[in-house]
Amino acid sequence: MSLPQAAARYLQVKDFILERIAGGALRAGERVPSENELTRTLTVSRMTANRALRELAADGVLVRVAGVGTFVAEQRVHAHPLEVRNIADEIRARGRQHRVRVHALESVSASRELAERCGVKPGAALDYSLLTHFEDSTPLQVEERYVNPQVAPGYLRNDFSHITPHEFLIRVAPLQRAEHIVRAVVPERRIRRLLKLEGDEACLLILRRTFSRGRVASVADLYHPGSRYELAANSQPR
Amino acid sequence: MSLPQAAARYLQVKDFILERIAGGALRAGERVPSENELTRTLTVSRMTANRALRELAADGVLVRVAGVGTFVAEQRVHAHPLEVRNIADEIRARGRQHRVRVHALESVSASRELAERCGVKPGAALDYSLLTHFEDSTPLQVEERYVNPQVAPGYLRNDFSHITPHEFLIRVAPLQRAEHIVRAVVPERRIRRLLKLEGDEACLLILRRTFSRGRVASVADLYHPGSRYELAANSQPR
DNA sequence: ACCCTGGACCTGTATAGACAACTCGGCCCT
DNA sequence: AGGGCCGAGTTGTCTATACAGGTCCAGGGT
Incomplete structure (x- = not known):
C-alpha cells in the first residue's frame, strides 16, 4: 500500500x-x-x-x-479526420437506431502489455467492458475498453444501454487529447462472431487512447466490419 | 551581417x-x-x-x-491520414531506403465507374500507373493511380523510380484539397502478390482523390499490408 | 539452494544561477 | 518633433548540483 x-x-x-x-x-x-x-x-x-x-x-x-x-493558442481550425467521435451520434445522424449489447462489465487486473498501454503498473485494477454497437439490427462496432478507475471512477456503475462509455467518460474525465491508430486486421473468432462476420472478412481496428489530466483515462479497441464501415477524411490546405 | x-x-x-x-x-x-x-x-x-x-x-x-x-524505439510505420503525404518521405524519415518498382505506365480509357470517380466522361483517356513502394526490400504500398491528363499533363513521361507520382503531381497541378477514404479489405490476388502477402492478410486501403483547379487531378488506390502499416493520428479537442 | 542486501548505474525531477537574444516603451539628446 | 539609446521584462538555453526511485547483479549470509 x-x-x-x-x-x-x-x-x-x-x-x-x-x-x-x-x-x-x-x-x-x-x-x-x-x-x-x-x-x-x-x-x-x-x-x-x-x-x-x-x-x-x-x-x-x-x-x-x-x-x-x-x-x-488560437483554436485549431481544422478538425482532425479522426476526431473523437461517438459511434452512437454517427448512427443517429444517419437516422438509424442505435442499440448496445453489453457482453462484459467488470474489474480486471492489468497484464503487462495492458499496463503499459494504460500507463499503470502491472496488476493494477482496471475497469473492463465489452460492448457491441448496433445500427438497427446490424452490428457496426465491437468496443473493448479498459478504463483507469483512478482517472475516471465509477465506470462499472453505468448502464451502457442508456449512456455510451464515451459519453460517460467525457463527463467524468475532461478529455485532453486522444491518440488513434488505425489498422486493418482479420480479427479473432470471438470478435468475428460478435460482428456476425462471414469467413475471413477484414476489419478496421481503431486503437484509441484518451488522456485526461495528463494520464491515460481509457484504452479502447474498436472493431468495425470492413464491408460496412469506412473512415472518411477531407483536407483542405488552409 | x-x-x-x-x-x-x-x-x-x-x-x-x-x-x-x-x-x-x-x-x-x-x-x-x-x-x-x-x-x-x-x-x-x-x-x-x-x-x-x-x-x-x-x-x-x-x-x-x-x-x-x-x-x-521499434520503428512503427505511421502516417497521418490528413496530410497528403508522400510514402517516400515517410520511409526516408525513418532512415530506410525507398525504392519503387513500376509495373505499368500507360494510357487507358475510363470505364463508367472510373469516369465517375475522376469526374470525366466514360471513354475519356486517363493516364494509369501501377507501382510498388518498397522500404528497403519490403513492399509497403501498392499504388494504383489514374491521372487526368487534362489537369496534369505529361504524367506518362516520368521515370517513377526517381520521382514519385505524388511529387510530380504537386509540381504540375497545385493541390487544392484531398479526399481520403480508409477501408480494411482482403485484396484480390493481384495486389496480394505485389505486397508479398501470406494467406488472407488484411490490408489498409486508402482511396485518395486529389483536386486541382476545381477538378479531380488524380485518383489513387493505396494498398498497405495490415501487418506492416498503420495510420496514427493525435487529436486535441477544442 | 535460496534469500536478501548493497552498490553501481540509470532515469526523473527540482533548484539556483548565469548569459544571450529579443521586444517594447520611455527617456534623453539633438 | 524626431531619432537613437538604454533598461526592464521576456523567452531560450546551459550548467552544476542534488535527491528520489527503479533495475540489475554480484556477493554474502542463511
Whole structure:
C-alpha cells in the first residue's frame, strides 16, 4: 500500500494552466503568466515553469514569443479526420437506431502489455467492458475498453444501454487529447462472431487512447466490419 | 551581417543520436548512450543530454525505462491520414531506403465507374500507373493511380523510380484539397502478390482523390499490408 | 539452494544561477 | 518633433548540483 504519489511539479504547473483555459479564465490569444510570475506565485523554480510552458507550447496549447510572452493558442481550425467521435451520434445522424449489447462489465487486473498501454503498473485494477454497437439490427462496432478507475471512477456503475462509455467518460474525465491508430486486421473468432462476420472478412481496428489530466483515462479497441464501415477524411490546405 | 548561429546544444545532441540511427549505427531496440555517457563524450551537462533524450522519447524515436536505460524505439510505420503525404518521405524519415518498382505506365480509357470517380466522361483517356513502394526490400504500398491528363499533363513521361507520382503531381497541378477514404479489405490476388502477402492478410486501403483547379487531378488506390502499416493520428479537442 | 542486501548505474525531477537574444516603451539628446 | 539609446521584462538555453526511485547483479549470509 503506497500513498498516491504527488504529481510532478511541472505537471502541476501544466494543470494549473490547462484548468484556467478549460474554465474560461484564459481565452485564446490571452497572455499566460510569465515564467517569473509562475516562479513567484507557485513557488517553483524557473526551469520547472519553463518546462511546463515549453511542453504546452509543443502540444500546441500555447504560443511563445521570445522577448514578448506566452499566449493561449488560437483554436485549431481544422478538425482532425479522426476526431473523437461517438459511434452512437454517427448512427443517429444517419437516422438509424442505435442499440448496445453489453457482453462484459467488470474489474480486471492489468497484464503487462495492458499496463503499459494504460500507463499503470502491472496488476493494477482496471475497469473492463465489452460492448457491441448496433445500427438497427446490424452490428457496426465491437468496443473493448479498459478504463483507469483512478482517472475516471465509477465506470462499472453505468448502464451502457442508456449512456455510451464515451459519453460517460467525457463527463467524468475532461478529455485532453486522444491518440488513434488505425489498422486493418482479420480479427479473432470471438470478435468475428460478435460482428456476425462471414469467413475471413477484414476489419478496421481503431486503437484509441484518451488522456485526461495528463494520464491515460481509457484504452479502447474498436472493431468495425470492413464491408460496412469506412473512415472518411477531407483536407483542405488552409 | 551575422555569423550563422551555432545550433543549440541539445539540438546537437538530438542530431547526434538521430544520425546514428539513420546511419544504421544504432538499430531498433539497441541501447543509446546514457545521459552520463553523453555528458562525458559530448561535454554537455546532464540536463542538456536529458532534454535531448526526453524530447526524442516524446517524439517516439526513443524509449526510456527508468533505472534501465534508453533504447531506440521499434520503428512503427505511421502516417497521418490528413496530410497528403508522400510514402517516400515517410520511409526516408525513418532512415530506410525507398525504392519503387513500376509495373505499368500507360494510357487507358475510363470505364463508367472510373469516369465517375475522376469526374470525366466514360471513354475519356486517363493516364494509369501501377507501382510498388518498397522500404528497403519490403513492399509497403501498392499504388494504383489514374491521372487526368487534362489537369496534369505529361504524367506518362516520368521515370517513377526517381520521382514519385505524388511529387510530380504537386509540381504540375497545385493541390487544392484531398479526399481520403480508409477501408480494411482482403485484396484480390493481384495486389496480394505485389505486397508479398501470406494467406488472407488484411490490408489498409486508402482511396485518395486529389483536386486541382476545381477538378479531380488524380485518383489513387493505396494498398498497405495490415501487418506492416498503420495510420496514427493525435487529436486535441477544442 | 535460496534469500536478501548493497552498490553501481540509470532515469526523473527540482533548484539556483548565469548569459544571450529579443521586444517594447520611455527617456534623453539633438 | 524626431531619432537613437538604454533598461526592464521576456523567452531560450546551459550548467552544476542534488535527491528520489527503479533495475540489475554480484556477493554474502542463511
